[in-house]
Amino acid sequence: MNLLINFISIVGPLIFAACIFRLKNITMEMKIWLWIVCALIIIFDAYMIVKDKKAKEEKSKREELYNRLYERQELFDRNLPRALIDSLERNPLLADSFNTGQRHEKEYKFNKAIEAYRECLNNSDTPEEDKITLNILIGNCYYFLSKLNEAEKHFKESLNIFKRAENKIAKLPAKSVALGNIGNIYHNLGKPDEALEYYQQALEINKKLGHEQGIAHNLNNIGTVYNELDKHDEALKYQEEALEVNKKIEDEQGVANSLTNIGVVYNNSGKPNEALKYYQEALEINKKNKYQEGIANVFNSIGLTYSNLGDTNQALSYYQDALKINKKIGYKEGIATNLGNIGLVYITLGKSEKALKYYQEALEVFIHMNAQPRIEILLKLIKIIEEEKK
Numbered sequence: 001m002n003l004l005i006n007f008i009s010i011v012g013p014l015i016f017a018a019c020i021f022r023l024k025n026i027t028m029e030m031k032i033w034l035w036i037v038c039a040l041i042i043i044f045d046a047y048m049i050v051k052d053k054k055a056k057e058e059k060s061k062r063e064e065l066y067n068r069l070y071e072r073q074e075l076f077d078r079n080l081p082r083a084l085i086d087s088l089e090r091n092p093l094l095a096d097s098f099n100t101g102q103r104h105e106k107e108y109k110f111n112k113a114i115e116a117y118r119e120c121l122n123n124s125d126t127p128e129e130d131k132i133t134l135n136i137l138i139g140n141c142y143y144f145l146s147k148l149n150e151a152e153k154h155f156k157e158s159l160n161i162f163k164r165a166e167n168k169i170a171k172l173p174a175k176s177v178a179l180g181n182i183g184n185i186y187h188n189l190g191k192p193d194e195a196l197e198y199y200q201q202a203l204e205i206n207k208k209l210g211h212e213q214g215i216a217h218n219l220n221n222i223g224t225v226y227n228e229l230d231k232h233d234e235a236l237k238y239q240e241e242a243l244e245v246n247k248k249i250e251d252e253q254g255v256a257n258s259l260t261n262i263g264v265v266y267n268n269s270g271k272p273n274e275a276l277k278y279y280q281e282a283l284e285i286n287k288k289n290k291y292q293e294g295i296a297n298v299f300n301s302i303g304l305t306y307s308n309l310g311d312t313n314q315a316l317s318y319y320q321d322a323l324k325i326n327k328k329i330g331y332k333e334g335i336a337t338n339l340g341n342i343g344l345v346y347i348t349l350g351k352s353e354k355a356l357k358y359y360q361e362a363l364e365v366f367i368h369m370n371a372q373p374r375i376e377i378l379l380k381l382i383k384i385i386e387e388e389k390k
Contacts, residue, residue, distance in 0.1 A: 146369035
């Protein structure tokens with residue numbers, strides 16, 4: 001449509017100028033004046049077309065950076081297989097501290113959960129297989145707190161213990177959990193190839209063990225990386241496969257995650273209305289289960305879709321709802337994402353001062369997380385806004 005309008009705005013005055021030339025009942029002087037007017041109209045229209053094109057290029061430049069930073073699907077899953085949890089619950093020496101840690105984790109009190117799990121870990125009577133699980137639990141808590149170096153240290157320690165005791169515990173799915181979580185860390189650091197390598201390793205182990213919940217989670221994560229690499233067909237294939245597995249094992253939370261991820265793929269493929277259908281299904285499940293992280297994640301995704309549809313008021317409302325939940329549960333990754341999304345809405349509305357405020361808040365969170373690649377992207381966005389202000 002814009003192309004047609006641009007064509008008419010240039011060609012229209014040219015046709016009018018040609019018609020003037022053929023008129024017999026006006027003086028040459030009048031014709032010259034009319035031709036000058038036509039020329040000025042063409043120059044002005046050409047200027048506006050170039051200006052509009054430049055503005056779109058700048059917007060695209062901002063959004064390209066922005067999408068690399070914020071259009072992320074949820075990878076993290078703190079639910080461990082029952083085989084890893086059962087022995088901790090049965091051990092009378094560990095049960096009290098372990099259950100305290102579980103309670104704190106469910107209440108999003110992750111620092112207190114870490115203390116309780118460490119108490120179990122440091123107990124001299126704790127078996128090696130339980131130390132694997134405890135390191136994963138502590139790593140999960142650090143991951144949620146966005147302390148990625150600490151998280152990685154504990155996930156790798158769980159793998160080291162597994163290697164030492166592999167003959168006794170080869171059938172436990174601990175190794176696949178640790179590998180998948182290390183993949184999450186590389187994904188967060190903006191290293192998709194390394195993330196894919198770890199996810200594929202985790203998937204192979206889960207397939208050998210027949211651990212279907214783990215298989216579904218790995219498929220989700222692989223699909224997510226392919227989506228971010230703009231391989232949407234591959235991404236959709238993995239996400240739909242994960243959805244089928246989750247439905248088969250009747251894992252409601254897994255179904256909700258898969259629905260959300262499929263929605264993101266459709267949104268990124270330019271099918272926002274399809275995306276919204278999947279988000280609504282996921283939202284209903286998350287609300288039913290009172291899963292706060294999931295609700296916030298879906299709210300954020302719905303906001304992105306409304307933003308793509310040009311409905312900034314709806315987008316802003318959903319981002320703010322997501323931000324409220326993430327602040328309540330202390331999820332820094334989510335907080336930074338929501339702040340950045342709100343910033344982009346204000347950019348779209350031409351309110352650069354407000355946008356800058358939210359981007360700077362997001363930057364502080366990323367600095368706290370030590371998420372260097374994302375800090376660099378956000379600094380570029382802030383620089384673009386500041387240069388435009390000048």
